[in-house]
Amino acid sequence: MLALLLGSGALALVALARNADKVTAAVPYMALLSVFYIVAHIAMRRTASQADPLILPVAAFLNALGLAAVYRLSPSEFGPAQITWTIVGIGAFVATLLFVRDFDVLSRYKYILGFAGVALLLLPLAPGIGATINGARLWVSLGPLSFQPGELAKVCLVVFFAAYLAERKELLAIASRRLLGMHFPDLKHFGPLLVMWGLSLAVMFFEKDLGSSLLFFSIFLVMLYVATARIVYVAIGLVMFAIGAYIGYQIFTHVQQRVQIWLDVFNPRFIADEGYQLAQSLFALATGGLFGTGLGQGRPDLIPAAHTDFIFAVIGEELGMMGTAGVLLCFMLLVARGLRIAMHSRGDFGQLLAVGLTTIFGVQTIIILAGVTRLMPLTGITLPFMSYGGSSLISNFILIALLIRISHQTAAAPDPAMTGEILIGGR
Amino acid sequence: MQAQIRKVGLGLVFLFLAVFFQLNYVQIFAAERIASNNANIRSLLREYSIQRGDIITLDGTRVAISKPTGKKLKYRRSYPQGELYGHITGFYSINYGESRIESTFHKQLLGDAGVISMQDIQDRFLGAGEEGDDVRLTIHSKLQQAARAALGANKGAVVAMDPQTGEVRAMWSNPSYDPTPLASHDSAEAKRYWNSLDPESSTSPLVSKATSRGYAPGSTVKVITTAAALETKYQPDDTFPDPVELELPQTDETLTNFTKTACVGGQIDLFTALEVSCDTTFAMIGMELPNEVREMAEAIGFNEQIPFDVGTEASSFPEVGEDNKPFQAYVAIGQGDVVATPLQMALVAATVANGGEVPRPQLVREVIDPSGGIVERFQPETLGSAMSSDTAREVTEMMEAVVQGDNGTGQAAQIPGVTVAAKTGTAQTVEGASPHAWFIAFAPAEDPQLAVAVIVENGGQVGSEATGGAVAAPIAKTLLEADRQIRGW
Numbered sequence: 001m002l003a004l005l006l007g008s009g010a011l012a013l014v015a016l017a018r019n020a021d022k023v024t025a026a027v028p029y030m031a032l033l034s035v036f037y038i039v040a041h042i043a044m045r046r047t048a049s050q051a052d053p054l055i056l057p058v059a060a061f062l063n064a065l066g067l068a069a070v071y072r073l074s075p076s077e078f079g080p081a082q083i084t085w086t087i088v089g090i091g092a093f094v095a096t097l098l099f100v101r102d103f104d105v106l107s108r109y110k111y112i113l114g115f116a117g118v119a120l121l122l123l124p125l126a127p128g129i130g131a132t133i134n135g136a137r138l139w140v141s142l143g144p145l146s147f148q149p150g151e152l153a154k155v156c157l158v159v160f161f162a163a164y165l166a167e168r169k170e171l172l173a174i175a176s177r178r179l180l181g182m183h184f185p186d187l188k189h190f191g192p193l194l195v196m197w198g199l200s201l202a203v204m205f206f207e208k209d210l211g212s213s214l215l216f217f218s219i220f221l222v223m224l225y226v227a228t229a230r231i232v233y234v235a236i237g238l239v240m241f242a243i244g245a246y247i248g249y250q251i252f253t254h255v256q257q258r259v260q261i262w263l264d265v266f267n268p269r270f271i272a273d274e275g276y277q278l279a280q281s282l283f284a285l286a287t288g289g290l291f292g293t294g295l296g297q298g299r300p301d302l303i304p305a306a307h308t309d310f311i312f313a314v315i316g317e318e319l320g321m322m323g324t325a326g327v328l329l330c331f332m333l334l335v336a337r338g339l340r341i342a343m344h345s346r347g348d349f350g351q352l353l354a355v356g357l358t359t360i361f362g363v364q365t366i367i368i369l370a371g372v373t374r375l376m377p378l379t380g381i382t383l384p385f386m387s388y389g390g391s392s393l394i395s396n397f398i399l400i401a402l403l404i405r406i407s408h409q410t411a412a413a414p415d416p417a418m419t420g421e422i423l424i425g426g427r
Numbered sequence: 428m429q430a431q432i433r434k435v436g437l438g439l440v441f442l443f444l445a446v447f448f449q450l451n452y453v454q455i456f457a458a459e460r461i462a463s464n465n466a467n468i469r470s471l472l473r474e475y476s477i478q479r480g481d482i483i484t485l486d487g488t489r490v491a492i493s494k495p496t497g498k499k500l501k502y503r504r505s506y507p508q509g510e511l512y513g514h515i516t517g518f519y520s521i522n523y524g525e526s527r528i529e530s531t532f533h534k535q536l537l538g539d540a541g542v543i544s545m546q547d548i549q550d551r552f553l554g555a556g557e558e559g560d561d562v563r564l565t566i567h568s569k570l571q572q573a574a575r576a577a578l579g580a581n582k583g584a585v586v587a588m589d590p591q592t593g594e595v596r597a598m599w600s601n602p603s604y605d606p607t608p609l610a611s612h613d614s615a616e617a618k619r620y621w622n623s624l625d626p627e628s629s630t631s632p633l634v635s636k637a638t639s640r641g642y643a644p645g646s647t648v649k650v651i652t653t654a655a656a657l658e659t660k661y662q663p664d665d666t667f668p669d670p671v672e673l674e675l676p677q678t679d680e681t682l683t684n685f686t687k688t689a690c691v692g693g694q695i696d697l698f699t700a701l702e703v704s705c706d707t708t709f710a711m712i713g714m715e716l717p718n719e720v721r722e723m724a725e726a727i728g729f730n731e732q733i734p735f736d737v738g739t740e741a742s743s744f745p746e747v748g749e750d751n752k753p754f755q756a757y758v759a760i761g762q763g764d765v766v767a768t769p770l771q772m773a774l775v776a777a778t779v780a781n782g783g784e785v786p787r788p789q790l791v792r793e794v795i796d797p798s799g800g801i802v803e804r805f806q807p808e809t810l811g812s813a814m815s816s817d818t819a820r821e822v823t824e825m826m827e828a829v830v831q832g833d834n835g836t837g838q839a840a841q842i843p844g845v846t847v848a849a850k851t852g853t854a855q856t857v858e859g860a861s862p863h864a865w866f867i868a869f870a871p872a873e874d875p876q877l878a879v880a881v882i883v884e885n886g887g888q889v890g891s892e893a894t895g896g897a898v899a900a901p902i903a904k905t906l907l908e909a910d911r912q913i914r915g916w
Contacts, residue, residue: 226428286461321451
């Protein structure tokens with residue numbers, strides 16, 4: 001409730017800053033969203049009463065703040081659309097909770113989901129429906145609707161990885177020899193890694209999307225590591241990714257450009273063209289300083305694509321370091337809760353699924369934030385719950401619904417080892 | 428698997444912290460440096476969304492105005508009088524920043540002078556466009572026009588000020604430039620015009636000769652030498668030898684008068700020496716009282732930047748070594764490294780006219796808020812006393828003779844019914860080039876209303892035949908007459 005209040009307040013402030021008459025215009029939106037979040041909350045209490053109580057409010061807060069920023073940037077186009085998408089997202093959240101009453105069931109559909117994930121990932125490459133927007137072939141256009149199947153693919157793939165690894169973890173963990181202080185499994189066990197490597201390279205080369213490529217590969221590495229405890233997979237995986245990235249750097253001029261811009265963003269050679277977006281992002285953040293210019297008082301509209309990938313810079317300009325640090329804290333909180341759920345979850349599948357979902361959420365957040373703040377070369381990817389975009393919102397709502405489901409099942413039926421502790425605790 | 432999950436958690440925390448530290452860097456530690464990058468047009472957009480105040484003359488002519496553009500940069504600066512006020516208003520340009528009044532009063536013109544009025548609060552609350560304050564000059568548009576007309580095609584400058592207040596009534600330097608193209612929002616247009624002005628050169632039309640170009644002041648300096656002599660030990664009727672050639676100690680050189688003859692023959696008194704501009708007399712005084720002459724010059728503003736509402740170059744009066752007699756002689760007659768701006772020489776005339784008090788020259792009378800209220804009023808100030816009022820009166824009488832006397836060099840400045848006090852100057856420049864023609868004057872002598880300094884570079888159209896009396900005096904006269912007509916004295 002507090003989150004909703006804050007979010008609504010921000011939305012009202014935005015409206016106020018733009019035009020005093022529009023305060024009232026924002027009210028129905030605020031009311032509408034509040035109703036839907038309350039519905040979501042009730043759905044959660046009903047179907048997952050023992051679930052982690054923090055996840056939904058924190059996500060709702062981030063979402064409301066993002067919504068305020070998107071609305072502030074585009075009160076007639078993206079703002080209302082984002083509200084619609086949020087409602088659809090909440091719908092997906094509720095539907096996930098309703099239909100997935102037992103997450104373990106998901107492991108039965110692992111191959112279907114895995115196949116669906118790969119298919120979704122590669123769908124933009126299909127002639128006729130695939131579309132290239134801003135240089136990356138990430139989109140599928142069907143009539144008036146266009147969406148990024150990659151966003152949904154990540155959830156499917158995580159489920160598949162979790163189920164697959166839960167089944168094979170012992171096998172994959174068998175170390176046949178030691179080298180350099182690391183246990184080396186048999187060569188044949190590197191097969192899955194190789195497949196994933198190929199897949200992420202395909203995303204990088206054919207869809208020209210470095211961010212997603214990095215995301216998918218790193219998530220697989222993390223889950224593989226969690227499942228097997230073999231750091232060697234991570235080491236070899238990183239080397240493989242480095243090789244892939246190096247090849248990409250050599251082949252694609254746009255990759256070289258990204259790196260050059262990252263290293264030298266204020267060079268007059270880039271600042272007006274290729275580096276304009278990143279430079280404007282940094283200007284926005286720097287202008288915001290500690291306290292920001294105030295909502296609606298800055299000029300974040302100067303950043304191209306401010307409402308999608310650069311929403312964080314908008315927060316940074318208008319709410320300052322206070323705002324960005326707060327947002328960062330919220331994301332860390334979500335990640336912490338997610339990992340906590342993973343730790344306490346029973347069964348390999350549950351643990352791996354929770355870790356995977358949390359990690360993909362966290363890594364995606366870090367990739368775009370690091371890009372926007374020039375900590376690493378920029379790769380276009382959405383900021384969960386905050387960026388404009390239906391595909392991203394829906395898949396992230398599904399993601400937290402799954403986490404909530406896992407946490408509920410863990411708490412509702414604690415494993416025997418935990419029971420004693422709870423009894424002692426007197427709960 | 429819990430151990431691994433914990434490690435994954437640590438890894439993510441580490442990455443989040445990295446982002447957090449980077450945020451600290453971008454938003455706090457390096458924020459100022461990043462935000463001040465030229466490519467950050469945020470402050471520019473803000474500035475150009477304000478209706479910058481107008482610059483208006485004393486009599487209400489708007490010489491710098493803001494026009495709505497209907498574009499992202501909401502207002503554009505325009506200068507309806509073209510080049511006439513170029514060196515006064517300066518420009519307000521996206522490419523080249525601000526200069527002159529546009530620079531000095533930048534904050535006031537933006538309405539950002541730190542004084543928050545009810546109007547500001549109202550504007551902000553109602554979301555109305557912000558409006559800056561107007562700046563009212565001391566320049567009178569008619570006198571400014573007269574100055575341009577009087578100088579005509581001659582290269583040079585005219586400075587006219589009220590000697591009692593220091594308020595500059597006209598300040599014109601030819602050639603000038605039109606600030607409007609520089610204020611263009613079309614960067615290419617601004618650049619083209621800027622480059623056509625030869626911006627790197629010291630003789631660029633962008634440079635105001637009136638405030639920022641130093642010339643050898645020639646015989647106009649004798650007013651300073653005279654004042655120093657009268658303050659120290661001499662009377663106007665004290666006599667000096669009047670040789671055809673003055674031998675300069677330590678050298679084989681001799682100093683001759685402009686006419687290559689004795690000034691009057693035999694003995695000459697100080698009064699007549701100024702009237703006929705006798706070089707040898709003042710050279711002798713210079714060698715006798717070198718420090719006193721320099722100190723008099725410094726009291727009137729030499730060797731230091733004159734405090735003014737727009738930038739100035741300091742005039743210089745060199746400190747000559749005790750033994751360097753020839754140099755002391757040259758300096759006392761305005762040659763030998765003495766360099767003065769027209770503003771400085773106008774100040775010399777104004778100081779004598781003002782009874783020895785040096786008025787602080789000023790170009791802006793007041794700052795007015797959009798509703799017409801006076802935000803700031805600049806009162807006349809004095810920079811100190813250079814000479815006693817007795818000395819000033821005696822110098823005035825001697826300067827009157829320059830115009831009114833039978834042998835005066837400035838007779839061209841005579842105005843029927845008005846006593847004009849003046850001094851001519853004809854300054855040799857480089858070998859072969861025509862001399863600069865100077866004239867400093869004020870009138871009426873008994874109650875001075877206007878002090879004027881005129882310089883015509885290299886004698887103007889008259890060329891090598893030029894003297895201050897022939898070329899510059901009529902220009903000063905025109906200005907005095909115009910001011911008399913405008914203000915009715």
